[in-house]
Amino acid sequence: MNVPRNMQRAALMCLAILGSPIWLAVTGFAGPITSNSALPIAEGELIVRGQGKLIRSTGDSTFMDRELTVWSAPTVFVYGATEKLALFGVFPYLGKSLDITTPSGRLTRGDSGLGDFKFLARYILGQWDGPGETLRIGPFVGLEVPTGEDDEADSLGRLPQPLQLGSGSWDPIVGTALSWQSLDWEFDTSVSYKFNTQANGFEFGDQARFDASFQYRLWPRTLGEGVPGYLNGVVESNLLWQDHNEAAGLRDHNSGGLTWYLAAGLQYVTKRLVVETAVQLPVVQNLNGSALENDFILTTGFRLNF
Amino acid sequence: MVAATALLLMPISSVRADDTPSGPKAPQADGPRVTISVDGLSCPFCVYGLEKKLKKVKGVKTVKVELQNGLAVVTLKAGQPVDTEKTKAAFRAAVKKAGFTARKITVSPGSKKASKTPAKGGGTNREQQE
Numbered sequence: 001m002n003v004p005r006n007m008q009r010a011a012l013m014c015l016a017i018l019g020s021p022i023w024l025a026v027t028g029f030a031g032p033i034t035s036n037s038a039l040p041i042a043e044g045e046l047i048v049r050g051q052g053k054l055i056r057s058t059g060d061s062t063f064m065d066r067e068l069t070v071w072s073a074p075t076v077f078v079y080g081a082t083e084k085l086a087l088f089g090v091f092p093y094l095g096k097s098l099d100i101t102t103p104s105g106r107l108t109r110g111d112s113g114l115g116d117f118k119f120l121a122r123y124i125l126g127q128w129d130g131p132g133e134t135l136r137i138g139p140f141v142g143l144e145v146p147t148g149e150d151d152e153a154d155s156l157g158r159l160p161q162p163l164q165l166g167s168g169s170w171d172p173i174v175g176t177a178l179s180w181q182s183l184d185w186e187f188d189t190s191v192s193y194k195f196n197t198q199a200n201g202f203e204f205g206d207q208a209r210f211d212a213s214f215q216y217r218l219w220p221r222t223l224g225e226g227v228p229g230y231l232n233g234v235v236e237s238n239l240l241w242q243d244h245n246e247a248a249g250l251r252d253h254n255s256g257g258l259t260w261y262l263a264a265g266l267q268y269v270t271k272r273l274v275v276e277t278a279v280q281l282p283v284v285q286n287l288n289g290s291a292l293e294n295d296f297i298l299t300t301g302f303r304l305n306f
Numbered sequence: 307m308v309a310a311t312a313l314l315l316m317p318i319s320s321v322r323a324d325d326t327p328s329g330p331k332a333p334q335a336d337g338p339r340v341t342i343s344v345d346g347l348s349c350p351f352c353v354y355g356l357e358k359k360l361k362k363v364k365g366v367k368t369v370k371v372e373l374q375n376g377l378a379v380v381t382l383k384a385g386q387p388v389d390t391e392k393t394k395a396a397f398r399a400a401v402k403k404a405g406f407t408a409r410k411i412t413v414s415p416g417s418k419k420a421s422k423t424p425a426k427g428g429g430t431n432r433e434q435q436e
Contacts, residue, residue, distance in 0.1 A: 042355030042404040043359075043403040043405075080355075083402060083403050083404065127346070131409075183348050186348075226371070227350050228350065270351070274351055
């Protein structure tokens with residue numbers, strides 16, 4: 001049984017979100033929750049970030065009553081090669097589950113396991129430091145490598161490509177991030193583009209992202225001596241565009257589209273540890289064709305200085 | 307029994323407190339102090355990397371960061387010979403490696419006891435600013 005194309009599209013948009021550039025949010029600073037920053041990591045230092053993401057797509061009005069659940073738990077290692085050059089490795093463990101009603105009953109298809117690894121390098125091209133504030137710009141390049149299984153099958157046959165754990169393709173990523181941080185607040189924005197390439201006769205559409213994040217210190221209201229912990233309120237915006245997919249050289253007109261998410265979250269920041277959570281809600285989902293839309297994305301995670 | 311045990315323990319603890327050649331424990335002397343104004347320091351999570359880099363500088367005893375003022379206060383080991391210019395350069399480099407900018411570095415003498423220690427590098431008893 002094949003997964004309907006609009007369900008594939010929903011899965012694709014989920015994957016695009018799961019593939020969000022959380023790696024670059026792992027810096028020597030607190031940073032945004034769902035998007036990039038240009039803030040540094042000290043030379044020779046290591047930061048580890050763990051994150052859990054849950055995406056639900058429901059509300060199918062057809063008899064199929066489709067429900068898609070995608071979860072991901074990426075572990076990110078960040079190493080400061082120099083004070084300006086940071087290297088990122090992203091190692092996701094993820095699961096995808098599609099429930100669908102058929103004439104023979106309710107079926108579930110999906111898989112879980114390691115996904116595609118990502119490796120990135122970011123260089124701080126511009127840095128302006130002042131008392132209690134900094135402004136930085138950091139372009140980055142990366143590559144998603146096909147480490148995830150891309151030929152999994154169940155009793156119904158080979159899983160459709162969007163339900164595979166890996167894309168099977170080598171996909172370059174380019175972008176740039178800008179961060180402006182003060183003692184009271186931080187603003188981050190970034191643009192990125194992922195060139196998805198062909199594998200297994202299938203090519204996911206390219207992805208472009210425009211993200212912005214604003215973090216504001218809610219507590220303590222006034223800073224005391226030493227290094228107090230911060231409780232930040234976080235508001236973020238994620239604009240995601242994806243081109244049409246191609247299967248066997250033919251463009252799938254029921255794929256790709258534009259999605260805009262707004263997120264609200266909380267973040268507690270200390271010297272060694274950051275814990276955070278955010279919920280992203282879709283404001284605009286202008287997907288090509290008739291797609292099942294995402295309900296929400298829940299993100300929780302931590303960052304640890306070693 | 308409890309009272310007897312307490313009586314037995316009291317002299318032991320008092321012996322421990324005074325069990326130094328100079329009698330009651332004297333406050334430990336501090337070495338020279340280096341105060342660094344760090345630009346770009348604006349979040350608790352970034353302080354950790356800065357502290358680690360400063361602690362790796364030779365002769366450092368303690369590091370204390372005041373986030374609000376963007377200050378890192380480094381206490382050197384007592385008797386540590388200090389060449390002011392070399393010290394400033396070492397800390398400036400450490401701050402840079404942490405990803406920040408050292409704006410002003412001040413080297414001050416340590417506590418009275420420490421300042422009586424003969425200094426080899428010169429400049430340890432004078433506050434010098436860059």
